[in-house]
Amino acid sequence: MSTKTKVTIHDIAEKLNITASTVSRALNDNPRISDATKKAVLKTAKQLNYQPNNIAAALRHGKSYIIGVIVPTADRYFFASVVRGIEEIANNLNYKVIICQSYDNYEKEVQTIEALLNARVDGIIASIGKNTENFDHFKKVQSKGIPLVLFDRTTDELEVSQVMIDDYLGAYKTVEHLIQQGCKRIAHFTSPKKVSVFKERLRGYTDALRDYDIPYDEQLVIKGDLQLEDGREGMKKLLKLKQMPDAVFSASDYAAMGAMQVLKERDIQIPQQVALAGFSNEPFTSFTDPPLTTVDQRSIKMGNITAELFFEHFKSGEKGIVSQKTVLKPELITRKSSLRK
Amino acid sequence: MSTKTKVTIHDIAEKLNITASTVSRALNDNPRISDATKKAVLKTAKQLNYQPNNIAAALRHGKSYIIGVIVPTADRYFFASVVRGIEEIANNLNYKVIICQSYDNYEKEVQTIEALLNARVDGIIASIGKNTENFDHFKKVQSKGIPLVLFDRTTDELEVSQVMIDDYLGAYKTVEHLIQQGCKRIAHFTSPKKVSVFKERLRGYTDALRDYDIPYDEQLVIKGDLQLEDGREGMKKLLKLKQMPDAVFSASDYAAMGAMQVLKERDIQIPQQVALAGFSNEPFTSFTDPPLTTVDQRSIKMGNITAELFFEHFKSGEKGIVSQKTVLKPELITRKSSLRK
DNA sequence: TATTAAAATGCAATCGGTTGCGCAAATTAT
DNA sequence: ATAATTTGCGCAACCGATTGCATTTTAATA
Structure with missing residues (x-):
């Protein structure tokens, strides 16, 4: 049952005696394609067990619909929750999130940035590692025009949008x-x-x-x-x-x-x-x-806001990149370890 | 300072009066390229602030050097550690890991698989969500010839390699x-x-x-x-x-x-x-x-072994896909909550 | 010096979609 | 009935790197 030859839009096109362009447009629900054709394409796609190749699409239009999130470590409740908050927003907008851990290691952080850049993510959301004192790798991100938003562990050495608690x-x-x-x-x-x-x-x-x-x-x-x-x-x-x-x-x-x-x-x-x-x-x-x-x-909230801020930047594109600082109010939770009365 | 026009290997080629093929080979340290050219290419690349585009490369040779890892949730120590264990091995082999959370939600799990497939990851390592009782999405992965390894939360309904503790x-x-x-x-x-x-x-x-x-x-x-x-x-x-x-x-x-x-x-x-x-x-x-x-x-160990098993499958390619089950010995940790004497 | 083998680079197709532009057919307006 | 639109789809270039094969340059051999 294993599909040896990958099926592409060309295969669908051939089978229907139309061109790949039409198939592409049909799959993307382009209004210039008739409903009949769309239906036929969808049906043939299913039938042929077609699997879209995002790589090709990403190459063409320069967007990967993926945003990279870098956290020091994902096994801390706080960071995991922020990620969750980010995912909620991102998924709604049809973006995938790829989570990377720096383990608070400077070299790994630099490498991760490089890898994300090579992977052509559409943007990066990060919380800086504890041992990071040089921010050139983040500057590089910015110089390439890739949207960048920092949360919680931020720095003033970068002119960048950030979300944190007070x-x-x-x-x-x-x-x-x-x-x-x-x-x-x-x-x-x-x-x-x-x-x-x-x-x-x-x-x-x-x-x-x-x-x-x-x-x-x-x-x-x-x-x-x-x-x-x-x-x-x-x-x-x-x-x-x-x-x-x-x-x-x-x-x-x-x-x-x-x-x-x-x-x-x-x-x-x-x-x-x-x-x-x-x-x-x-x-x-x-x-x-x-x-x-x-x-x-306020971790989930922080994630939500970070993602929203990110997408704002994202839409505004090149211009209007006024970096913005959002500060959330924390909540003191008093428990017995401090309640003397 | 923002690079408006993305620089490609063609830009490097042009500047050096050579072709893109040569640049490509030079960057990949192909032995058929002279050291002099390599040096020149590397230098110009740096100078032009060249950023490799993995998307293009991935499209060409069908490999993304990315493996997808699906866990129910990353904020549980156990899963976070396994991921860490997987990353250790994968990074050594120059593979990136993208972490996805299913939140024990069946639909999200299915969607995630689909997204990873579209993204053309080279393989998938997963721990099944609690509420998953239908495994067609995993079967689909296998039917496409994408290496799949399960850990901890596995199932016998799939003929697949798995790693778990006893x-x-x-x-x-x-x-x-x-x-x-x-x-x-x-x-x-x-x-x-x-x-x-x-x-x-x-x-x-x-x-x-x-x-x-x-x-x-x-x-x-x-x-x-x-x-x-x-x-x-x-x-x-x-x-x-x-x-x-x-x-x-x-x-x-x-x-x-x-x-x-x-x-x-x-x-x-x-x-x-x-x-x-x-x-x-x-x-x-x-x-x-x-x-x-x-x-x-034995979470870290489990991650290591899972990744190793995964790469074994990976290398063996199409043939020799004998699925294999590895069972680790757990360790009982006795603490005061059960020590009566 | 001519000949041959080896080394270095170029040519062009390719990966799989996407998209601006153009053209013909169908629909609507005049 | 004819002109003006609108609709539906095809053509071909393109995204950026890779690679088999051809070609040129250089080094080795006769």
């Missing part, structure tokens, strides 16, 4: 919440990387402290990779201080989880002795004991 | 473990779907009971979608029985988590009163309190 606000509200719960010595886990989200969260943290007249203590700001293990290390470090913190606001749920583990191992009461808050609203945060206070990043 | 063994060992911990009334969460993995886990469960002379009680087998909420419902149902179970073996970590929540809400001791075990070794299982006993599915 990390500053999310952090500010979280710290404010901790303060209102009576915490006075609040530590923060952050990243030394050049990624704006972490810088913004740090800024929200310091501003909230300042606004509530709580002195900033450098010892309480721990820099690390924000993985679980980093959270564990960070917490241990904090516990060695002369004066223990009474709260930890982590820029990552995973690091917050690491802190929680250490606290529980040492029978330190959460939140009575140390209150905890993370960031991202990973699903597991509601599974922990106590459940973890965190900040929801 | 779900039966994983379940058997888990139940055996629970029995050895002194449990005598072990419940099981499973799915009513036609997916072999769940059927195998159920079989492992029943066989273990039988081998240890524990009567099978239908009331203890709860069928559902295995999401968190289903686990909660299932546990509530179990707690209403005249005789409460003293263990629950769930075919999914999420459902096990739901059960754990309900038990904790009612102050039922885990594992003393009810021991718990899940399946998949999702990362969060080590974050719960108590940490959840579960079965690791």
Whole structure:
């Protein structure tokens, strides 16, 4: 049953004694083709088991109807959800999405961009890898006139449209919440990387402290990779201080989880002795004991908006490429890890 | 700076007063081209900011160097890891992977296959959606001579190569473990779907009971979608029985988590009163309190093997398409949720 | 130096659709 | 009945790279 010779529109044309052009137009429902012919073509196509070849079409009109999405990793709920949000919009517009993971690896990110460019995707949506400090590969995308939109992990070094949440606000509200719960010595886990989200969260943290007249203590700001293990290390470090913190606001749920583990191992009461808050609203945060206070990043929404913004650019074509910055409001989700009353 | 006119090999050729064929061969490092020419071509290519067009190449030689991977969802650790495993192998061989999610939706799965076929991917690796009971779309792939390999969620209704873990063994060992911990009334969460993995886990469960002379009680087998909420419902149902179970073996970590929540809400001791075990070794299982006993599915390894198997088929071409079934051994990970001593 | 083999490049068809333009037949308007 | 449109379809170029075969150039051999 295996079709040895690929059937093309020419085969259909031959069988019907018409030309390939007509078949092509019929298949594309071109109004200049009669209904009778269309019907006949469709029927013959089915009969011959015709499979359209997008490659050929893409070559001809320079569009592949594919957009590339680059995320650091797809196994994090946040990124997976954004992708889902993007797909919803894209699929509606008959675009396919190809998901690529950079694994936060700079070289892989560069290679991926190159591959997408070679594959002639119609555009790229990306979230920058943690270790990326040079943005030439993104500039290349732009210089080729390929629409580019960044989300969440963005940078100001590029004149590009971007969608993110207000990390500053999310952090500010979280710290404010901790303060209102009576915490006075609040530590923060952050990243030394050049990624704006972490810088913004740090800024929200310091501003909230300042606004509530709580002195900033450098010892309480721990820099690390924000993985679980980093959270564990960070917490241990904090516990060695002369004066223990009474709260930890982590820029990552995973690091917050690491802190929680250490606290529980040492029978330190959460939140009575140390209150905890993370960031991202990973699903597991509601599974922990106590459940973890965190900040929801509106991931699906972010995906939707990113895609919509992307397609706007896309339609406007060359002109009107005024890059645009959309900032979503995050939502603080308070759970037992920080609720003291 | 935006390159308005796309530069092609013809532009390079013109500039060097040679033909496009030579340029093409030079770029592909064809031995029939002199080093001098190669060097010149490479230099001019860089200078002109040439970007290869894979679409054209793909059209010409019928290969896209892209393989499509279909997973129910990419945000589950297991699937994400398998994808990672596949990518490792594929990238080494200079193949790109495009990840597609079916969201366990039959129509979307069919559409995705169609899209991949149209896109002329060189092959497809897939894990079947939960609700898929008709496999014509996969048969179509095979009938077109496109290499196909399934992993984890497979089916016997297709004569196709597949890679999976020994779900039966994983379940058997888990139940055996629970029995050895002194449990005598072990419940099981499973799915009513036609997916072999769940059927195998159920079989492992029943066989273990039988081998240890524990009567099978239908009331203890709860069928559902295995999401968190289903686990909660299932546990509530179990707690209403005249005789409460003293263990629950769930075919999914999420459902096990739901059960754990309900038990904790009612102050039922885990594992003393009810021991718990899940399946998949999702990362969060080590974050719960108590940490959840579960079965690791060797996900990265599975990805590697799946990809290797795929490329074997790929190379062997039309002939030698003897479909092959690889079964990996799962690993039981015992944690506090089931350790009674 | 003439001859032959080897090396380097050119020619032109090809992959499978798409599309601007043109022409003839059918339909409508005058 | 004739002119003006409209409709339906064909022709042929084109998208950009690849490749079998022919041809030219260079090197080796007689």
